[in-house]
Each structure stands twice: as structure tokens, then as C-alpha cells.
Amino acid sequence: MYAIEVEKLTKIYGKGETAVTAIADASFQVKPGELVAILGPSGSGKTTLLTSIGLINEPTHGTVVIDGATVADEGWITGIDLKRLRREKLGFIFQHHNLIPFLTALENVMVALEINNLSGQEAKSRATELLESLNLGHRLNNYPTALSGGEAQRVAIARALANKPKVILADEPTAALDTENGKNVMSLLKSLAVENHSAILVVTHDHRMVEGFDRIFQVSDGRITGEENSDYNN
């Protein structure tokens, strides 16, 4: 079974003369454990593609299937609990970390677990373990303002992975980082694809960050115009 199946996905913002087709007829599948990059210039539709798959942005046309569940077929399927699916199946990593400023690193990760009904002590152990595996064991009780950009982004990654989602969607996760921290975040995502068997879709406009990805989609003007595989190097 595929982790993500997208068939003729189209997203049009607005109506009439001001309508913008941000994504047109995108079709592809991603297997569990696959790491896929979406590359393309600003405004080409990368974020729209991700938010449509991430059940945030209702597709105008086409089908979206997440982990075997059809969630959109010419619009959201009524009766499906999108919030629950998002919570249980998806991990979202944004360009800026979006950590909750008044919670510590540990608490930021625990919140994600508690929303999924993991109790206090269990949530604490799992969050601690995750943060330690990301070399943040010494930062558990720090607030986001006391973390470096790379550390905060790793906390956000821990939070996105806390519930072992089948699908991880990352929108420019390295944009706020220097090259070295950016490469660290990418290699972390790679190892998590392997260990958790999650499908990972990463939007970027930085060619240097996509070494070792299984596949690379080129997006231009709302269309997937090309696909390269892992021997891509730049």
C-alpha cells in the first residue's frame, strides 16, 4: 500500500477573473519509507501541494489517499474526521519552527503526544527519548528563545515525529538554518524515513539539500514537470 496517492490534484484559489491555479493535475504515489523532494521556484505551487496533501487546504479537483484512506475526491470526503487523520497520520514541519513559546522543548513535544491521549508520564518518557535521540538531551527544559535555530528546528521535528506518523510533510524545513544545520536536518529526516518507515515529502528550493533523496519532483507553474531519482547530485 502507498503512504500517499495523489491523482489529478488541482487547487484553484479564488474564482472568476482573479482565480489562480496553484496546482494543476498533479499525480504521483509515495511508498512508506520513501524520501521525496519537491523543488521549484517561488510561487510554483509547492506549499499548496503540501497543504492539500496535509489536509489543510481543500483540493478543488482530484483525489488524495493517505495510508489507504481516501480523504479527498473532488473535495473533502464528507464524514471523514480530517483533524483526527491529521493528528494520527501526519507530521508537519514548517519553514519556521512554530514552537509554543511558553512551553519548554520537552513540553512542546509532550503536547503532541497528549493530544493523542498518551498520559503524562508516558508522554514525558517518549518525548525525552525522542529529544535525546536528536542530541537535545541537554536542552529539555529550555524555552524556544534559549535554543539555537538548529536546535529549535530539531525540537519541531521531534514534535512532528512524536506520534510516528505514516506521512511527514516538511515545508522548507532548512530555510531558517545555515548550510551545516540544514544538512543535519535533512540527514535526520533521511534516517527517520528508514527507521520509522514514514513517507517524507520535503519542499525546498535549495538543490544542495536534496542529496540522497529517493526521488525529486520538479514543480513549475503549478505542474510537476519532471522527476529525477537518487543519482541526482549537484
Ligand SMILES: Nc1ncnc2c1ncn2[C@@H]1O[C@H](COP(=O)(O)OP(=O)(O)OP(=O)(O)O)[C@@H](O)[C@H]1O
Ligand atoms: N491563499 C491563497 N489565495 C490566493 N492565492 C494563493 C494563496 N496561496 C497561494 N496562492 C498563489 O498560488 C500560487 C502558488 O503558491 P505557493 O505558495 O503554493 O507556491 P510556492 O512554490 O510554495 O512558493 P514559495 O516558494 O514562494 O513559498 C502563487 O501564485 C500564489 O500567489
